[in-house]
Amino acid sequence: MLIATWNVNSILARMPHVTRWLDDVKPDVLCMQETKCTDDKFPLLVFKERGYECQLFGQQSYNGVAILTRDTCETRHRGYPDDDETAQSRLITTTVNGIEIVTVYIPNGQAVGSEKYAFKLEWMRRLRAFFDTHYDPTTPVLLCGDFNVAPEDRDVHDVRLWRGRIMFSEQEHAALQNIKDWGFTDAFRLHTEEGGKFTWWDYRAGAFRRNLGLRIDHIWISDLLVPRSIRSWIDITPRTWERPSDHAPVLVELS
Numbered sequence: 201m202l203i204a205t206w207n208v209n210s211i212l213a214r215m216p217h218v219t220r221w222l223d224d225v226k227p228d229v230l231c232m233q234e235t236k237c238t239d240d241k242f243p244l245l246v247f248k249e250r251g252y253e254c255q256l257f258g259q260q261s262y263n264g265v266a267i268l269t270r271d272t273c274e275t276r277h278r279g280y281p282d283d284d285e286t287a288q289s290r291l292i293t294t295t296v297n298g299i300e301i302v303t304v305y306i307p308n309g310q311a312v313g314s315e316k317y318a319f320k321l322e323w324m325r326r327l328r329a330f331f332d333t334h335y336d337p338t339t340p341v342l343l344c345g346d347f348n349v350a351p352e353d354r355d356v357h358d359v360r361l362w363r364g365r366i367m368f369s370e371q372e373h374a375a376l377q378n379i380k381d382w383g384f385t386d387a388f389r390l391h392t393e394e395g396g397k398f399t400w401w402d403y404r405a406g407a408f409r410r411n412l413g414l415r416i417d418h419i420w421i422s423d424l425l426v427p428r429s430i431r432s433w434i435d436i437t438p439r440t441w442e443r444p445s446d447h448a449p450v451l452v453e454l455s
Contacts, residue, residue, distance in 0.1 A: 201297060201454045203229040205344035205419055206438075207305070207400075207447035210236040211266070214445055215243060217438050222250055225435070227451065228270050229296055231303035233346045235264030242266065259289035265305055265345070267294050276300075277334070280326055290323070291330075299425070299454075300335060304345040312369050320348070324375035328382060337383030341422040346400075346447065348416050349376045351386070354395030355415035367416060384420035387432040387452040399434055400447050408439055419452045428454045 204227040208214045211232065222230065230252075235242065239256045247254055252268040257278040267275075277293040293302045304327065309320035335341050349372045353359045362368040380386075388397075398413025407413065421429060432452040439448045 201229070201299075202227045202451060203231070203301070203342065203344070203419065203454065204435075204449050204451045205231045205233070205303060205346075205417060206449040207233040207346040207417060207445060209234050209445040209447065211242065211264075212237055213443075215246065217441055217444060219246060219250070220441075221435075221438050221449065222247075222252075222268075225449075225451075229301065230268040231301065231344050232266045232268070233264070233303065233305035235266050236261055237264060255292055255294050257289045257292040263289045263305055265289060265292045265303055267292055267301065267303055269294065269296050271296055277302075280330055281334075291327075299340045299342055302331075302335075302341070302343045304343070304347070306346065306348045308348050309366050309372070311366055312364065312371075317366065321371055321375050324372075324379060328379045331379070331382045335382075337422050338424070339422065340424045341383075342419065342425060342452075343379075343384060343421075344417075344419040344450070346417050347376065349373065350414040350416050351376060351418075355398070357396070357398065357412045357414070362414070367414060380420065383422050385423070385426050387419045387421050387425075387429050388415075388434070388450065390426065390429050391432050397434055398448075399450055401439065403446055417447055417450050419450055421452070421454075425454060430455055 238260050239258045255267040255275045258264040273294045290305045307320040310316040350356045356362045398415050399417035401408040401413040430453040435449045
């Protein structure tokens, strides 16, 4: 089974990229973040024609998450259970072939010490509590998405530049580790030890061409899925296309 996650940075703007990539790669599951459109404007028909069911939790102009699956499935959660109608669309879950799949778009946080930074840390605390309440680490669980945190030194292009900044601060690392301690393993790091492998590059200053990036998009798996992990990789190809998302897809193949 092939599962992918991709921050598409607007599904409507990036439709040619997403459909081209789906036709080439044919994942069984694609989890998307930053769809940036309400559910009624999501291009369902385009994906159904390709054999995908769509689970949606959209938002006008901002945020938005979706899961495309080849197998019929139902949405389990759209946001945190205690969210109100004003909450941002950042989490959606489903079950595919016995695997509980959770995709998230963790807040960026803007700047260390800001109100948005505090919101990010609280959102991450709630994510750990969400798993504690609703999932069992002894079952097959997969968490993926744009985490907006690079976990280790090897996940940033310049440690001295990023140390203490947003997406690479101590508090974010602690919050991320708290989520991971629920019972997750980084699928990518099961298969690749080397640094310099990134999933996001700024649009400015030729960052992609110079490989000045961060690894902030992740697929994490619970213990039962670890022996089923055949390979995991970052597909930078769509980032080379014209007017791309600033993120690249991340994939895991499970037996």
